[in-house]
Amino acid sequence: MSSVSSSRVSSSRVSSWGRLSDAEHRVVPITSADAAPGILQASAPGIARGMERSYGDVALNAGGTLWDTRSMNRLLAFDDATGILTVEPGVLLRDIQATFSRQGWMLAVTPGSEIVTVAGAIANDVHGKNHATMGTFADHVVSITLVRTDGEVIVCGPHDEPEGRGWFEATCGGLGLTGLIVQASIRLKRVPGPWLLAEDIPYQSLPEFFELSDASEQSFEHVVSWIDITTGGGRRGILSRANPVPSPHREVPPSATPLGAAKGGITFPVVPPLSLVNSLTLPLLNRAYYRLKRAGAGSKVVHYKPFFYPLDAVEEWNRAYGPRGFYQYQCVLPRATGLESVREILAIVARSGQGSFLGVLKTLGDREPIGMLSFARPGVNLTIDFPNLGRSTLALLASLDAVVSEHGGRLYLAKDARMPVALFEAGYPRLAEFTEYRDPGISSEMSRRLLGS
Amino acid sequence: MPALPSRPGSKPSPWPTDLVVIGATSAIASDCTRLWLEGGASSALLIGRDQVGLDRVATDLRVRFPAARIETSARDLLDVQGIGEAVSAFAGAGTPGAAAGAGLTVLIAHGSMTEQAESQADLAKAAAVLQVTGVSPSLWLEAAVDTMTAGTIAVLGSVAGDRGRRKNYIYGASKGLIERMAEGLQHRTAGSPLRVVLVKPGPTATPMTAGLPQKGLAPVSAVAAEIVAGVNAGRPVVYAPAKWLLIMAVVRSIPRVVFNRLDF
Numbered sequence: 124m125s126s127v128s129s130s131r132v133s134s135s136r137v138s139s140w141g142r143l144s145d146a147e148h149r150v151v152p153i154t155s156a157d158a159a160p161g162i163l164q165a166s167a168p169g170i171a172r173g174m175e176r177s178y179g180d181v182a183l184n185a186g187g188t189l190w191d192t193r194s195m196n197r198l199l200a201f202d203d204a205t206g207i208l209t210v211e212p213g214v215l216l217r218d219i220q221a222t223f224s225r226q227g228w229m230l231a232v233t234p235g236s237e238i239v240t241v242a243g244a245i246a247n248d249v250h251g252k253n254h255a256t257m258g259t260f261a262d263h264v265v266s267i268t269l270v271r272t273d274g275e276v277i278v279c280g281p282h283d284e285p286e287g288r289g290w291f292e293a294t295c296g297g298l299g300l301t302g303l304i305v306q307a308s309i310r311l312k313r314v315p316g317p318w319l320l321a322e323d324i325p326y327q328s329l330p331e332f333f334e335l336s337d338a339s340e341q342s343f344e345h346v347v348s349w350i351d352i353t354t355g356g357g358r359r360g361i362l363s364r365a366n367p368v369p370s371p372h373r374e375v376p377p378s379a380t381p382l383g384a385a386k387g388g389i390t391f392p393v394v395p396p397l398s399l400v401n402s403l404t405l406p407l408l409n410r411a412y413y414r415l416k417r418a419g420a421g422s423k424v425v426h427y428k429p430f431f432y433p434l435d436a437v438e439e440w441n442r443a444y445g446p447r448g449f450y451q452y453q454c455v456l457p458r459a460t461g462l463e464s465v466r467e468i469l470a471i472v473a474r475s476g477q478g479s480f481l482g483v484l485k486t487l488g489d490r491e492p493i494g495m496l497s498f499a500r501p502g503v504n505l506t507i508d509f510p511n512l513g514r515s516t517l518a519l520l521a522s523l524d525a526v527v528s529e530h531g532g533r534l535y536l537a538k539d540a541r542m543p544v545a546l547f548e549a550g551y552p553r554l555a556e557f558t559e560y561r562d563p564g565i566s567s568e569m570s571r572r573l574l575g576s
Numbered sequence: 577m578p579a580l581p582s583r584p585g586s587k588p589s590p591w592p593t594d595l596v597v598i599g600a601t602s603a604i605a606s607d608c609t610r611l612w613l614e615g616g617a618s619s620a621l622l623i624g625r626d627q628v629g630l631d632r633v634a635t636d637l638r639v640r641f642p643a644a645r646i647e648t649s650a651r652d653l654l655d656v657q658g659i660g661e662a663v664s665a666f667a668g669a670g671t672p673g674a675a676a677g678a679g680l681t682v683l684i685a686h687g688s689m690t691e692q693a694e695s696q697a698d699l700a701k702a703a704a705v706l707q708v709t710g711v712s713p714s715l716w717l718e719a720a721v722d723t724m725t726a727g728t729i730a731v732l733g734s735v736a737g738d739r740g741r742r743k744n745y746i747y748g749a750s751k752g753l754i755e756r757m758a759e760g761l762q763h764r765t766a767g768s769p770l771r772v773v774l775v776k777p778g779p780t781a782t783p784m785t786a787g788l789p790q791k792g793l794a795p796v797s798a799v800a801a802e803i804v805a806g807v808n809a810g811r812p813v814v815y816a817p818a819k820w821l822l823i824m825a826v827v828r829s830i831p832r833v834v835f836n837r838l839d840f
Binding site for chain 2: 136152154155157193194197198199200201208222380382384385386387
């Protein structure tokens with residue numbers, strides 16, 4: 124019931140997905156590519172924000188400016204012959220999937236939530252369950268238009284030589300620090316429709332996981348696994364694998380139609396005073412989930428939504444961790460010592476009694492990413508959520524850092540809110556190259572924490 | 577008069593085949609247009625002040641719905657002469673034999689938000705708000721009802737029109753004007769195939785409200801979905817999101833002596 128002029132910008136509290144902070148920000152809407160240079164020049168320094176689905180501080184700027192591109196959600200062109208789609212930065216992956224899956228096209232790479240923007244997917248160079256075959260999001264980006272805070276406009280792509288390619292590699296996975304993305308062209312992938320033939324297979328040990336995962340990657344595009352992190356060493360988990368499949372006569376679930384998606388589904392209703400995930404509930408939740416999945420093991424045709432985006436079904440599920448929020452720890456460890464390092468981490472986590480029922484174990488394909496600061500690289504990826512219990516959680520995460528560091532792994536910046544600078548620098552060898560491309564008028568909490576400005 | 581959320585027993589209207597959207601570049605209007613085309617509407621005429629903005633919306637719709645016919649028309653929405661001409665152009669020339677407006681849904685969505693303090697301090701600004709947000713949409717509504725004999729005409733009011741508050745009564749008065757117009761036109765068209773729908777969005781997260789505390793602002797996609805469902809069903813009054821029906825029933829019923837002491 125408030126009225127506000129479009130020129131006036133006031134303060135607003137903003138949290139990222141981990142809900143670890145709730146600071147005031149000056150939110151400045153960017154409504155068109157033409158208006159962006161003027162707005163940036165007038166309001167820098169700042170950082171772009173999308174749907175705030177990153178877990179840590181990559182898109183936070185406490186007390187400062189956030190450039191909000193969410194209303195730039197228009198599709199600009201689609202070429203039916205090549206599958207190249209040109210969009211504004213705030214278009215949601217959900218919108219692309221719903222609009223094009225019926226026409227036989229989908230995103231080649233999608234992360235575990237579709238409620239993220241295209242620009243956010245580029246800036247964090249996200250990956251999905253098909254990393255072995257399709258790489259990361261950036262592998263399917265054809266062109267990016269960037270606006271710098273001095274007003275300069277840069278168009279870059281992966282095949283530009285050499286200057287454009289530098290901008291492209293810095294911007295993909297570049298945490299929004301090279302300029303504001305105002306337009307992108309991405310190549311969609313031909314699919315038979317919105318359906319997948321999916322299969323869940325229980326496993327009882329880490330060696331079994333690796334064997335099963337490697338075998339699955341030979342014949343399945345999508346492979347991922349849930350692991351029970353309470354069993355100390357990964358004694359049980361469920362591997363899920365799937366391939367696109369034609370299934371023309373099935374009814375699309377209501378939540379997958381644009382009207383259904385717009386209406387939204389179930390929302391986690393309140394922030395409970397304490398995390399619902401705690402040392403009492405944790406083993407129970409994990410055991411229950413394992414038994415549920417084991418009981419339903421086998422092959423079935425599923426819509427892409429429950430397979431790709433199971434957590435999107437409950438909006439604001441991050442509230443379940445209570446008012447103090449949570450950390451997501453996501454690392455990639457070299458494959459050579461993957462078994463030992465994953466075992467070590469799981470042992471430490473089980474001993475601590477912390478963690479959650481979100482444990483994801485997956486192998487990443489043998490390909491180096493395009494982006495200078497992209498996360499996905501050959502190895503094994505382990506992801507665990509931890510309710511924030513304060514110092515004890517930070518101490519636990521520091522002991523996990525030691526394992527990651529010892530084995531030459533790295534942490535995912537899109538999920539991070541606390542990694543030490545040394546671990547960041549060791550994990551991202553192209554950092555020095557990246558800093559050449561930074562926009563001096565762009566700064567986030569993460570860039571100040573890890574890059575010093 | 578307390579607003580009823582729906583007319584019990586009324587039949588849901590068929591999905592529109594043609595759309596006309598006035599103020600088509602607004603976030604709520606463009607999301608509604610997408611949903612209508614998604615559901616099977618085959619054409620949309622986008623009317624607004626700014627050709628560049630209209631082209632942006634039209635391009636998006638053409639990419640999404642390659643089979644639909646998308647047209648734009650940039651015009652001065654305050655030009656009284658032009659309103660009648662525009663309305664007879666889109667609603668007057670129907671299929672011979674069919675009622676004017678059959679299968680057509682018109683959404684009148686334009687308006688402007690100006691900071692209350694600014695329009696309070698400057699009569700010219702107050703006049704502009706009243707004109708753009710109140711008088712002009714009311715005249716488009718009048719012209720559409722005069723021309724159409726079937727179909728649906730929806731107009732965006734606001735929860736702000738339900739009761740005058742010191743923080744936004746000039747904007748609220750404009751929306752209140754729309755409400756009385758819609759109410760009278762509903763009375764006038766009662767029993768005819770033509771339906772008039774008053775839509776009252778609550779605070780919505782749009783570029784206009786990006787600087788406000790985001791807590792409590794409804795996502796524009798959810799508001800649009802509520803509007804499309806309510807307009808299709810031909811409900812006389814659609815609160816979007818629906819919870820505002822209850823909230824505003826309470827707000828309207830607060831005795832003046834209490835209300836005037838509240839700071840909101």
